[in-house]
Every structure is written in C-alpha cells, then in structure tokens.
Amino acid sequence: MELIRVEEVSFAYLPGKLVLDRVTLRFDHRSTAIIGQNGAGKTTLVKLMKGLLKPFDGEILIGDLSVKKVTAASLAKRIGLVFQNPNDQIFKGNVLEEVMFGLLNIGVEREEARVRAIRALEMVELEGKRDMNPHDLSLSQKKLVSIAAVVAMDPEIIIFDEPTIAQDHAGKERIKEIIRYLDEKGKMVMTIIHDMDFVAECFERTVVMNRGRVLLDGPTREVFSREEVLKEAYLELPTVAQLSKRLGLSETFLTPKEFIAHLEGRIKG
Amino acid sequence: MKKVMVEHLKYRYPGTEKLALDDVSFEVEEGELIGIVGRNLSGKSTLAQAIVGLVPHFYRGAYGGKVIVDGIEVLHSTVSDISRKAGIVFQNPFTQVTGSKLTVYEEVAFGLENLGVPRSEMMERIDEALTLLGIYDFRHANPFDLSGGQMQRMAIASIIAMRPEVIILDEPTSQLDPQGTEEVFLAVQRLSREGMTVLLIEHKLEKVARYADKVLWLDEGKVMAYDSPSKVFSRDDLEEHGLAAPIYTQICKALKLKSPDGETYPVTLEGAYEVLKRWN
Amino acid sequence: MKSISLYVDRQSFLHRIDPISKIYYIVAAILVPILYPSLTVAFAVMVISLILLFLGKVIRQTLSVYGFVFLVLITVLIIQTLFYPGNETPVYRIGQVVLYREGFFYALTISFRVINIVTSFLILVFTTRSADLVESLVRKGLSPRFGYVIASVFQIVPEMMSAMGRITDAQRSRGMETEGKLSVRMKAFLPLIGPVVLSSLLNVKERALALEVRGFNAKGKKTFLNEEKNFLAPTAVQWSLLAVILIAIIWRIIQ
Numbered sequence: 049m050e051l052i053r054v055e056e057v058s059f060a061y062l063p064g065k066l067v068l069d070r071v072t073l074r075f076d077h078r079s080t081a082i083i084g085q086n087g088a089g090k091t092t093l094v095k096l097m098k099g100l101l102k103p104f105d106g107e108i109l110i111g112d113l114s115v116k117k118v119t120a121a122s123l124a125k126r127i128g129l130v131f132q133n134p135n136d137q138i139f140k141g142n143v144l145e146e147v148m149f150g151l152l153n154i155g156v157e158r159e160e161a162r163v164r165a166i167r168a169l170e171m172v173e174l175e176g177k178r179d180m181n182p183h184d185l186s187l188s189q190k191k192l193v194s195i196a197a198v199v200a201m202d203p204e205i206i207i208f209d210e211p212t213i214a215q216d217h218a219g220k221e222r223i224k225e226i227i228r229y230l231d232e233k234g235k236m237v238m239t240i241i242h243d244m245d246f247v248a249e250c251f252e253r254t255v256v257m258n259r260g261r262v263l264l265d266g267p268t269r270e271v272f273s274r275e276e277v278l279k280e281a282y283l284e285l286p287t288v289a290q291l292s293k294r295l296g297l298s299e300t301f302l303t304p305k306e307f308i309a310h311l312e313g314r315i316k317g
Numbered sequence: 318m319k320k321v322m323v324e325h326l327k328y329r330y331p332g333t334e335k336l337a338l339d340d341v342s343f344e345v346e347e348g349e350l351i352g353i354v355g356r357n358l359s360g361k362s363t364l365a366q367a368i369v370g371l372v373p374h375f376y377r378g379a380y381g382g383k384v385i386v387d388g389i390e391v392l393h394s395t396v397s398d399i400s401r402k403a404g405i406v407f408q409n410p411f412t413q414v415t416g417s418k419l420t421v422y423e424e425v426a427f428g429l430e431n432l433g434v435p436r437s438e439m440m441e442r443i444d445e446a447l448t449l450l451g452i453y454d455f456r457h458a459n460p461f462d463l464s465g466g467q468m469q470r471m472a473i474a475s476i477i478a479m480r481p482e483v484i485i486l487d488e489p490t491s492q493l494d495p496q497g498t499e500e501v502f503l504a505v506q507r508l509s510r511e512g513m514t515v516l517l518i519e520h521k522l523e524k525v526a527r528y529a530d531k532v533l534w535l536d537e538g539k540v541m542a543y544d545s546p547s548k549v550f551s552r553d554d555l556e557e558h559g560l561a562a563p564i565y566t567q568i569c570k571a572l573k574l575k576s577p578d579g580e581t582y583p584v585t586l587e588g589a590y591e592v593l594k595r596w597n
Numbered sequence: 598m599k600s601i602s603l604y605v606d607r608q609s610f611l612h613r614i615d616p617i618s619k620i621y622y623i624v625a626a627i628l629v630p631i632l633y634p635s636l637t638v639a640f641a642v643m644v645i646s647l648i649l650l651f652l653g654k655v656i657r658q659t660l661s662v663y664g665f666v667f668l669v670l671i672t673v674l675i676i677q678t679l680f681y682p683g684n685e686t687p688v689y690r691i692g693q694v695v696l697y698r699e700g701f702f703y704a705l706t707i708s709f710r711v712i713n714i715v716t717s718f719l720i721l722v723f724t725t726r727s728a729d730l731v732e733s734l735v736r737k738g739l740s741p742r743f744g745y746v747i748a749s750v751f752q753i754v755p756e757m758m759s760a761m762g763r764i765t766d767a768q769r770s771r772g773m774e775t776e777g778k779l780s781v782r783m784k785a786f787l788p789l790i791g792p793v794v795l796s797s798l799l800n801v802k803e804r805a806l807a808l809e810v811r812g813f814n815a816k817g818k819k820t821f822l823n824e825e826k827n828f829l830a831p832t833a834v835q836w837s838l839l840a841v842i843l844i845a846i847i848w849r850i851i852q
C-alpha cells in the first residue's frame with residue numbers, strides 16, 4: 049500500500065533557485081533511508097511531506113490527503129517529523145511537558161498523555177530528566193527528547209532528520225532499537241542520515257538524492273553496490289563494504305556480522 | 318614545543334554536584350593532531366571549552382588546576398585574548414553564528430576583523446577557507462538560510478580562516494556528508510602538518526584511528542588513556558565504558574587477528590587489509 | 598529560518614546616507630516637535646519623515662508596523678476625545694456619548710509625534726544594515742561591545758519574528774492548529790509568547806559565546822571587511838541636522 053506519494057514536486061526558497069526539481073517518489077511500509085550530499089534538499093523534502101512548506105509545483109499525498117489542502121497540524125496524527133536541529137523543535141520549559149505537547153494536541157487525555165510521554169522518555173532513557181528544562185540538557189539529550197516527543201504520538205509515518213547527531217555508541221544503538229521497534233509495529237520509518245554503516249544496518253530501502261533530484265532508489269544492498277553513483281552524490285560505502293572491496297571481494301557486505309561470518313568461513317575452509 | 322598543557326584540571330559547573338572534569342592532565346606538542354573520544358557527557362566539550370577559556374570565564378563554577386595554551390595561563394587571561402591563539406568550533410554549529418552578519422562571507426570575516434587582519438589578506442583567507450569547506454558558491458547566502466551541513470561547514474571555515482595556532486573542533490562533522498567528512502579530516506591533517514595544533518572531538522572512531530597522532534579518551538571527566546590510536550582502541554575495556562572500537566578492529570578482534578606487532582589489533586582500513594589479505 | 602534583519606536592500610538615496618546621519622535625524626525628529634509644541638510642526642515633521650520613508654522605497658515592508666501603531670493610536674484617539682481632562686467644547690453627540698474638540702486635538706498631536714518617532718526609527722532600521730551601523734559607530738571610536746548592544750536592539754524584532762516562525766513550525770508539526778481562520782491564529786498567539794521570549798534570551802546567551810571565541814573583545818586594532826562606504830555627503834547632512842536642532846533650541850529659549 050502506498051503511504052506517501054510525491055508527484056513531480058518542485059520547490060525553491062528563493063526565486064530562481066530550485067532546491068527540489070520535479071521529484072517523484074512513492075513510499076510504502078518499508079523502512080527507508082534518505083541519503084545525499086549536504087544541501088541536496090533532503091530536509092526540504094521531508095518538510096514538504098510534513099506540510100511545513102508548500103510545493104510550488106506538483107503534489108504530495110499522505111494516504112489520500114493532499115498536503116496542499118489541509119493544515120500541517122491536521123496531519124500530525126499520521127506523520128511525525130523529528131527536526132534536524134533539536135533547538136528548533138524544543139520550546140517548552142519542562143521535559144515532560146515537551147513530550148506531552150503533541151499528545152494533548154491530537155486529543156489524548158491528560159492522564160494518558162502523561163503515561164505515554166513517560167513511556168517514550170523511558171525508551172530514550174531520559175525518564176530521570178523529566179522535570180528538567182530541556183534547554184539545559186546536552187545536545188545529545190535534546191535530540192533524544194525530540195525523538196521521544198514524536199514517537200510518543202504514535203503516528204503511522206515517522207521521519208527522523210539525522211537522528212544520530214551527537215550520539216555516542218550507546219545512543220546510536222538505542223536509536224537503532226527504536227527504529228526496529230517501530231518497523232516491527234508496522235510503522236513506516238523514514239530517516240535522513242549521513243552514517244552509511246547505520247543505513248546499511250537498519251533500512252530496507254535507500255533513496256539517494258543529489259542536487260534536488262533522486263539519483264538512485266532501491267533495496268539498500270543494491271544501492272551500496274553502485275559505488276560510482278554514490279561517489280557522485282558525495283557518499284561512500286559502509287565501512288565493511290570498503291574493507292571487502294579493498295580485499296577484492298565481489299559481494300557487497302552491509303554489516304560487520306555478515307562479513308565476519310563470511311571470513312570465518314574462509315579461514316576455516 | 319608544548320602548545321597545550323593541562324595540569325590536574327578539575328572543574329564543576331555552577332549548581333551541579335559532580336565534577337565535569339576530574340584531575341585531567343595531558344600535554345600536546347606543536348603540530349600534533351589529537352583525537353578526543355568518550356561517551357556522551359564524559360566531559361569532552363567541557364575540556365574543549367576549558368582550553369579556550371569559556372570554562373571558567375563564561376560559565377564560572379569551581380575550578381582547580383592549570384590550563385596553559387602557548388605559554389598563557391587560561392585562568393589569568395580573557396576569552397577574547399585567548400581566541401588569538403586558540404579557536405573552537407562548537408558542537409552545534411547553530412550556536413556559532415554571530416547573528417550580526419548578513420552573508421556567509423561576512424560571517425567568516427567577523428573573526429578576522431576582530432584580529433585586525435588587513436583587508437586584502439582577509440579576503441584571500443576567506444576565499445581559501447570557503448573553498449576548502451566547499452561552500453564558496455554560498456558566500457552570498459544568509460548564514461541562517463543554510464542547510465545543517467552547510468552551516469557546520471561555515472562554522473569550521475570561520476575558525477580556520479582565523480588561522481589559530483591551536484584549533485579545537487567539537488564533533489565538526491556530525492552533520493556532514495561522507496565525502497565532506499573525509500575532506501574536513503584531510504584539511505585538518507594538512508593544517509596540523511603545517512604546524513597547527515589540533516584537538517578533535519569525534520565519535521567516528523574509524524576516522525580518529527586513521528588521522529589522529531594520539532587519542533585522549535575521557536570517561537566521567539577522567540582520562541582513561543592518552544596514547545596511540547592502535548593502543549587505545551585495542552583495549553578490552555572500551556565497551557564497558559561506552560565506546561565501540563573501530564569496525565576494522567571489531568572484525569579483526571572477532572577473528573583473533575592481531576597486528577604484526579603481536580600486541581594490538583588493526584584500527585584502520587589498511588591495517589585490517591594487511592592482516593586479512595592472506596585469507597583471500 | 599528567516600533572515601535576521603529588517604534591512605531591505607533597495608537602491609535609494611536613503612540607503613546611501615550614512616547611519617550616523619540617520620541617528621542625527623532621529624534626534625532632530627524627536628526634539629524639534631518637543632521644543633516647538635504645535636500641531637502644525639508635529640504634522641509637518643511627520644510628513645517629512647513619511648516622505649523620506651517613501652523615498653527610501655521601503656513603505657511596503659513597514660506596513661505591518663504601522664498597522665500595529667494605528668491600532669494603538671485609534672484607542673488613544675477615542676479615549677482622549679471622550680475623557681481628556683481639558684475637554685470643554687463638544688463637537689458631536691451620539692446618544693450619551695460626547696466627543697470633544699480639545700481631546701481630539703490633543704490625541705492628534707500625540708499621534709503625529711508617535712508616528713513621527715516611529716517613522717524616523719523605521720528609516721534607520723529599514724534602510725541601514727545593522728552591520729553598517731555598528732561599523733560606523735566602531736569606526737567613530739565606540740567600543741565594539743557597545744556597538745553590539747545597539748546591533749542587538751536592532752535585531753530584537755526580527756529575532757523574535759524568526760523565533761516565532763521556528764516555534765510555530767514546532768507546534769503545528771505536533772498537531773497544534775496555527776493556520777487558517779483569524780480566531781485560530783489568535784488562539785495560537787498566546788502560547789507563543791513564553792517560548793519566544795525564552796528562545797530569544799537563550800539566543801542572546803549563545804551569541805555572546807559565539808562572539809567571544811571569535812575575538813570580539815580582543816585588545817588591539819580592528820580592521821573591516823568592507824571599505825568605508827562612500828556615503829552621501831555625511832558631514833553636510835550631519836551639520837544641517839545639527840543646525841536644525843540648534844535653531845529649534847534657540848527659538849525655544851528666546852520665545
């Protein structure tokens with residue numbers, strides 16, 4: 049089933065400078081990574097899907113709703129976006145209130161909103177900070193709070209814009225878990241990210257953007273077998289794929305696990 | 318020559334109980350490239366800010382020990398005066414924008430104007446920094462109209478243009494595309510070879526292993542290790558303290574393949590290639 | 598993210614007048630009607646200011662400011678026309694309500710002055726890049742720190758506007774209606790104030806950090822990226838404005 053349809057969408061912030069140029073994309077339930085050079089138009093694309101920007105040409109449908117015809121707020125139940133810069137998203141004076149904000153807006157009762165917000169904070173292991181002012185948290189914590197605030201709303205589609213900014217190893221693992229959990233729950237997870245190892249490990253499908261266009265789109269393994277195209281988009285192979293290529297292996301490995309299993313086979317055999 | 322000397326530095330932010338830095342000592346030679354690693358909240362950014370004097374001059378709080386940058390004791394100087402010696406690129410590029418300039422070009426000029434760099438030289442340096450960071454085409458854009466990665470590039474350019482003797486980069490590539498990341502590391506390496514002393518906070522350990530001369534590993538405000546990347550990343554207690562070794566190291570460890578020295582594991586692509594190639 | 602400035606880039610002679618002269622103009626535009634308190638003078642100076650603003654080709658951008666000012670002034674006008682203590686001469690009667698002449702003219706004088714002051718500031722703000730202003734002041738020997746304070750005053754409004762845009766996006770993306778009917782937008786306005794103020798304060802703090810580490814307060818001589826601009830006859834303009842102020846003062850004394 050198609051959850052999002054982006055049809056021939058163009059957009060410019062300043063007259064004459066197209067940031068997106070007739071982009072057409074369909075999204076189903078598969079978890080999807082959006083990758084590409086800085087300034088390629090990734091953030092702009094998801095802001096358009098979210099209704100925060102209006103395309104000046106083309107059409108975006110969320111389910112059967114045209115984004116042009118409804119307010120961004122009315123889409124919030126269906127589609128959630130975690131902003132790239134958490135400072136742009138956080139505005140309340142208290143962590144718990146921040147996470148409850150969206151829930152209250154979509155009609156969840158206060159008591160239940162509280163319970164769900166606390167559960168979301170537990171998920172990012174920030175339950176203990178619930179009475180703090182979010183502005184006093186570190187960047188990595190703010191990012192996690194902004195993730196919790198959207199995940200708590202439980203929308204059908206969840207978009208993360210560079211969720212791993214400032215995260216250490218444990219933080220990245222936690223976010224991977226959240227993505228897997230949402231995926232298993234049948235949510236559509238879309239993530240803009242520059243970490244190729246993360247992409248290789250977590251997403252079924254990968255869309256490569258370049259200068260306002262879609263350069264490549266397909267199953268992640270296939271995308272990572274096209275190194276020349278990735279180069280053009282200022283991307284690189286995941287670390288294990290770089291190593292396997294250096295070793296002259298022809299398969300495209302995505303995770304260390306796969307690769308170790310393969311090598312163990314060779315060493316024994 | 319010792320460019321940065323940190324001696325028994327202890328620091329606590331006002332209104333907190335825990336020491337953010339707990340008896341930190343290390344020395345950096347001129348032209349060295351030091352990678353600073355450690356899990357979230359381990360004190361990396363605090364240390365970075367202690368070197369440029371924001372700790373304690375801006376944040377106040379309880380301070381003990383000494384930080385000496387190029388012969389100047391930070392505690393007895395001012396942030397602006399230290400800025401002539403040591404530049405910092407903040408973790409969140411958004412907080413680095415002065416907000417008083419209308420274009421990227423002028424934004425980068427800001428620090429140079431304050432240093433009193435002559436006009437013609439200023440323009441040369443700005444062009445060079447913008448080209449180096451790949452945002453020359455955006456020089457007329459408003460600093461706030463940039464994408465996240467472009468803003469981060471601008472933040473780095475505005476410090477590099479000031480050509481400080483010591484530069485501290487706090488996760489400078491967190492929002493950069495892979496090639497941009499590689500380019501920044503190459504640029505930083507070049508600068509350090511030209512004599513700039515570089516301290517670089519980074520979670521991408523594969524890059525640290527490849528480019529850093531030494532790794533300073535912090536945990537809970539304390540120094541866990543200060544040694545070569547291969548020594549530090551071969552340690553067995555990384556995971557226990559929230560660090561994951563570079564993927565190359567993880568693979569070789571899983572296969573129990575040590576480097577030729579018989580002590581450490583490979584930490585870079587080439588290192589791993591060397592020990593793995595015979596299995597092909 | 599919107600640009601953090603109210604400056605409108607146009608080709609006009611006002612854009613070529615130096616910032617300091619514009620400050621002189623503000624002083625003159627405020628002082629003259631005070632020193633010479635008559636309705637005609639207030640009106641005349643206001644008209645001059647408005648004409649200047651018009652010549653600066655930035656009227657359109659200032660309309661929202663005037664919208665707000667008019668809203669306030671109309672209230673003043675109504676209240677004074679009805680309740681000014683010096684009210685004697687009734688001019689109009691609507692049932693119980695009596696409109697007085699004295700109150701009306703008093704309110705009119707106030708309105709002219711207010712519009713005049715607002716306009717003279719708008720001339721400065723909309724036709725001058727704040728960086729140019731600060732630069733001119735620093736070149737004159739003002740401390741950069743003080744220059745920065747002035748620049749931030751300039752930026753309060755745009756900064757708040759940009760914070761408002763940011764926070765509105767955060768709110769509507771999590772389900773709060775902010776678009777469409779006036780009633781919806783009014784309702785959305787109140788919960789915006791707290792966060793906007795908070796965010797602006799935080800920004801000020803972060804800016805201070807950003808400036809310090811770029812050597813903003815460093816000792817030693819500064820240089821400037823931009824060459825000192827060739828403004829239109831700064832000395833002549835400034836002296837004329839000074840002369841106007843002086844004449845008004847002398848007039849006031851001999852009166």
Ligand SMILES: Nc1ncnc2c1ncn2[C@@H]1O[C@H](COP(=O)(O)OP(=O)(O)OP(=O)(O)O)[C@@H](O)[C@H]1O
Nearest residue numbers: 061086087088089090091092462464465466467598
């Ligand atoms: N508010 C704005 N006004 C004008 N131009 C803008 C604005 N925001 C973004 N742009 C420009 O639009 C282009 C696309 O920006 P966008 O933020 O979508 O990039 P991105 O792919 O998300 O990049 P990054 O990986 O750096 O976050 C960039 O060239 C950027 O400079």
Ligand SMILES: Nc1ncnc2c1ncn2[C@@H]1O[C@H](COP(=O)(O)OP(=O)(O)OP(=O)(O)O)[C@@H](O)[C@H]1O
Nearest residue numbers: 186188330333337356357358359360361362363364
């Ligand atoms: N402004 C502040 N006020 C109070 N405490 C602070 C402040 N900044 C940091 N801290 C505390 O100091 C400790 C070290 O934080 P610091 O930001 O230096 O860690 P970090 O290693 O840079 O983490 P990250 O990887 O998340 O950036 C933490 O316990 C943190 O909560």
Ligand SMILES: [Mg+2]
Nearest residue numbers: 091132464465
């Ligand atoms: Mg982006």
Ligand SMILES: [Mg+2]
Nearest residue numbers: 361362363408
């Ligand atoms: Mg940090």
